[in-house]
Amino acid sequence: MAHATHTDGELDLEPLKRILERDFRYDTHQDAEELILGACQEAQNLYGWVPQPAAQAIADHLGVSVNRVYALLTFYADFRTEPPGKHFLLLCHGTACYVMGSQRLIDTLRDEYGITNGEVTRDGELTLQVVNGCLGVCDLAPVIQVDHHTYCGRLTPDRLRETLEALKRGEPLEERNETD
Amino acid sequence: MKLTDRAAFEQYVAEAQRRWAERTAGDRWVVSVGISECSIAKGARQTLDHLRLALEQAGIQAEVRQVGCAGWCWAEPYVEVQAPGAPPVIYQKITTDKVPELVDAMKRGDVKADWALGVRADQPFEGVPPLNEHPFLAGQRRVLMADWGIIDPESIEDYIARGGYQAWIKAIFDMTPEEVVNEVKISNVRGRGGAGFPAGIKWESGRRTQAWPKYVIANSHEGEPNVFKDRRMLESNPHLVLEGIMIGCYALETPHGYNYVGGEHKLAIERFRKAVDQAYELGLLGDNVLGSGVSCHIRVRTGGGAYICGEGSALMYSVMGQRGQPRTKPPRSVEEGVWKRPTVLNNTETFANIPGIIRNGGAWYAAMGTEKSTGTKLITMQGPVQRIGVVEIEMGMPMRELIFGLFGGMREGHVFKGVQTGGVSAGPLREEQLDVPVDFDSLTPLGGMLGSGGFVVFDQSVCAVDFARYLQEFNRYESCAKCVPCRLGNPALVEIIERIRLGHARPGDLTLIEETSRPIIDLSLCGLGQVAPMPTLGMIRAFPEDFAAHIDEHRCPAGVCPVDAAAPAATAAGD
Numbered sequence: 001m002a003h004a005t006h007t008d009g010e011l012d013l014e015p016l017k018r019i020l021e022r023d024f025r026y027d028t029h030q031d032a033e034e035l036i037l038g039a040c041q042e043a044q045n046l047y048g049w050v051p052q053p054a055a056q057a058i059a060d061h062l063g064v065s066v067n068r069v070y071a072l073l074t075f076y077a078d079f080r081t082e083p084p085g086k087h088f089l090l091l092c093h094g095t096a097c098y099v100m101g102s103q104r105l106i107d108t109l110r111d112e113y114g115i116t117n118g119e120v121t122r123d124g125e126l127t128l129q130v131v132n133g134c135l136g137v138c139d140l141a142p143v144i145q146v147d148h149h150t151y152c153g154r155l156t157p158d159r160l161r162e163t164l165e166a167l168k169r170g171e172p173l174e175e176r177n178e179t180d
Numbered sequence: 181m182k183l184t185d186r187a188a189f190e191q192y193v194a195e196a197q198r199r200w201a202e203r204t205a206g207d208r209w210v211v212s213v214g215i216s217e218c219s220i221a222k223g224a225r226q227t228l229d230h231l232r233l234a235l236e237q238a239g240i241q242a243e244v245r246q247v248g249c250a251g252w253c254w255a256e257p258y259v260e261v262q263a264p265g266a267p268p269v270i271y272q273k274i275t276t277d278k279v280p281e282l283v284d285a286m287k288r289g290d291v292k293a294d295w296a297l298g299v300r301a302d303q304p305f306e307g308v309p310p311l312n313e314h315p316f317l318a319g320q321r322r323v324l325m326a327d328w329g330i331i332d333p334e335s336i337e338d339y340i341a342r343g344g345y346q347a348w349i350k351a352i353f354d355m356t357p358e359e360v361v362n363e364v365k366i367s368n369v370r371g372r373g374g375a376g377f378p379a380g381i382k383w384e385s386g387r388r389t390q391a392w393p394k395y396v397i398a399n400s401h402e403g404e405p406n407v408f409k410d411r412r413m414l415e416s417n418p419h420l421v422l423e424g425i426m427i428g429c430y431a432l433e434t435p436h437g438y439n440y441v442g443g444e445h446k447l448a449i450e451r452f453r454k455a456v457d458q459a460y461e462l463g464l465l466g467d468n469v470l471g472s473g474v475s476c477h478i479r480v481r482t483g484g485g486a487y488i489c490g491e492g493s494a495l496m497y498s499v500m501g502q503r504g505q506p507r508t509k510p511p512r513s514v515e516e517g518v519w520k521r522p523t524v525l526n527n528t529e530t531f532a533n534i535p536g537i538i539r540n541g542g543a544w545y546a547a548m549g550t551e552k553s554t555g556t557k558l559i560t561m562q563g564p565v566q567r568i569g570v571v572e573i574e575m576g577m578p579m580r581e582l583i584f585g586l587f588g589g590m591r592e593g594h595v596f597k598g599v600q601t602g603g604v605s606a607g608p609l610r611e612e613q614l615d616v617p618v619d620f621d622s623l624t625p626l627g628g629m630l631g632s633g634g635f636v637v638f639d640q641s642v643c644a645v646d647f648a649r650y651l652q653e654f655n656r657y658e659s660c661a662k663c664v665p666c667r668l669g670n671p672a673l674v675e676i677i678e679r680i681r682l683g684h685a686r687p688g689d690l691t692l693i694e695e696t697s698r699p700i701i702d703l704s705l706c707g708l709g710q711v712a713p714m715p716t717l718g719m720i721r722a723f724p725e726d727f728a729a730h731i732d733e734h735r736c737p738a739g740v741c742p743v744d745a746a747a748p749a750a751t752a753a754g755d
Contacts (some may be wrong), residue, residue, distance in 0.1 A: 004385075033501035033502075037481070037482065037483070037501055038481065040484070041443055043740050071503055072484065072501070075484075075486065075504070076483070076486050076504075077485035078443050094405035095651075096406050098405075098638075099636055099639075099642050099647075103650070132405060132657055133405055133442070133444065133485065133487060134405045134406055134407065136218065136411055136412075138253070138568055139222075141562065148249025151222075152366075179337075
């Protein structure tokens with residue numbers, strides 16, 4: 001997913017501010033409080049994580065303290081307060097994926113790539129997030145979602161390795177969903 | 181176009197039905213592709229694009245449209261082809277590489293019988309059997325799912341052509357709020373989120389509370405690790421849920437409705453939001469709907485990936501922009517919920533039942549299912565079974581028929597060991613227990629639970645000790661950490677199971693598990709904490725032999741756990 005940053009890597013807050021102005025209007029403080037969580041999601045979608053200036057912009061727009069925003073960012077599992085690596089792996093560890101062997105994928109990532117839930121590989125290439133809930137594509141179990149849109153399913157440790165190496169080489173992943 | 185009165189709505193209905201009849205008259209090409217999260221994951225969007233192009237190149241003038249999920253996840257991406265003068269044929273697993281051959285066949289006027297799932301007709305057609313005779317569908321009773329895969333979920337016109345919003349109109353023009361509640365009570369529809377509390381009684385308590393404003397909330401959080409029925413509902417027929425929430429608002433005489441959707445369910449959120457926008461545009465939502473004097477406004481709020489937010493009071497804190505942590509009850513949420521006002525919270529599936537109940541009457545609904553568990557239930561099944569997907573059955577179907585009939589039994593090379601019930605809140609069933617009827621009350625005495633209808637079949641390669649650790653670890657991780665017994669008890673349970681798993685069990689560890697579980701069950705504030713030890717207790721009860729092998733023999737029969745064979749035996753005095 002392309003994230004909104006300036007070419008020199010500096011954070012561009014304008015897109016977030018535009019979204020806040022357009023979709024996050026409110027009349028009362030009560031309404032504003034209801035909007036914090038959704039605003040954090042917009043920031044997360046935009047930048048791939050919620051940088052501190054973005055949290056501040058949300059707080060300023062909604063008239064709440066930035067602590068209030070961080071209370072949510074640190075409670076809800078979807079949010080990241082550290083920048084992710086180049087590629088984002090969402091590994092489903094729901095019950096269906098577990099019975100089909102997702103623990104072996106987690107072990108492979110830990111032992112061979114040195115990452116556990118929430119971590120980034122040393123080369124900055126891969127970020128791993130383990131979903132405790134369910135991605136809802138159980139027919140593909142065990143499954144990972146790569147860079148927010150491509151699903152790679154029915155994985156074994158071998159096929160996971162192949163997939164990740166292909167990803168690092170910049171090859172497309174679209175056709176990797178053989179199910180039988 | 182904004183409709184201003186009931187007559188204008190009726191006119192709109194007639195027009196929508198006329199256009200629907202034209203589309204389904206069978207005299208033209210109509211090609212429908214199921215677009216939902218599970219089919220997108222398998223490339224359905226590409227299939228749709230390729231089909232459009234290939235049909236154009238072949239000179240076939242077809243209406244190419246998207247529909248929702250039809251429940252058959254294993255058959256995705258699926259394509260329904262309506263050829264002029266022929267009944268609609270449904271093809272399964274149409275990936276982009278199959279599109280040219282399919283279009284060639286269409287051009288020749290042929291049916292690709294070997295790719296077909298079935299035909300929408302009573303008789304076989306060109307070697308394709310009727311869809312309704314497929315073992316996946318034959319045992320189903322599709323009421324909530326009736327229009328899945330048939331209507332375009334992003335078209336309010338499709339929904340209305342199929343009878344949508346008739347219940348809403350009937351409620352606000354022809355019924356009093358008391359009458360609405362009464363029908364829901366007669367239907368005896370019980371909460372589909374897992375607890376099974378009768379919705380009509382909840383609504384009645386909500387009405388009795390004297391404080392304003394009141395709120396109605398649909399719980400579409402669906403954070404359980406093996407359930408995907410609610411998001412498929414929102415992806416496949418969002419208006420049905422919306423209509424249910426609107427009727428709930430009318431019953432509570434409040435204009436304030438919410439749908440709280442899990443933040444991960446992007447397509448579900450997108451389609452539900454679109455449904456809300458369309459209902460406003462048409463004048464079915466807003467102030468003074470169709471001149472009836474009734475106002476209704478629906479807001480969409482999204483979660484952030486915390487399992488605990490599926491719990492009622494935690495969800496309400498989340499709606500208010502707080503951390504989702506449950507609170508002490510009473511006061512119950514029908515007395516003090518969102519913003520300390522009376523709040524009626526029901527599951528998405530419960531709300532989806534409401535329009536049918538209002539249109540056809542509570543008695544019609546109560547005639548389905550069993551006496552104490554009326555109606556139908558959406559069920560998702562996962563694991564190494566032949567067919568994975570969502571089905572809708574009448575309550576009371578035996579579990580065996582569900583697994584080995586509808587879902588086709590085990591895949592080749594997999595031997596059935598058990599089925600985990602109730603998500604992470606109950607225990608599994610063994611093979612010899614599978615004749616139990618699937619309803620709210622029958623599973624509980626066996627240590628199982630209907631929960632939200634998500635079942636996971638597992639085979640002999642799964643170790644009960646390792647599975648218990650997985651489930652307990654889930655509950656440890658997702659504990660909101662407010663109550664001490666849950667915050668400290670779950671890690672303790674994980675630690676004990678872990679040492680059993682490694683072959684380092686101490687004497688009396690199984691007793692210790694029970695003793696540690698007691699305070700979590702008795703003293704946690706919320707329903708999720710109170711059932712947190714259940715999966716482990718259930719695994720021990722269902723598969724004592726697996727635990728004994730680890731503890732007494734330092735051996736994992738499934739070969740999963742890294743047991744330390746040299747560890748000293750645990751069978752000392754006191755065990």
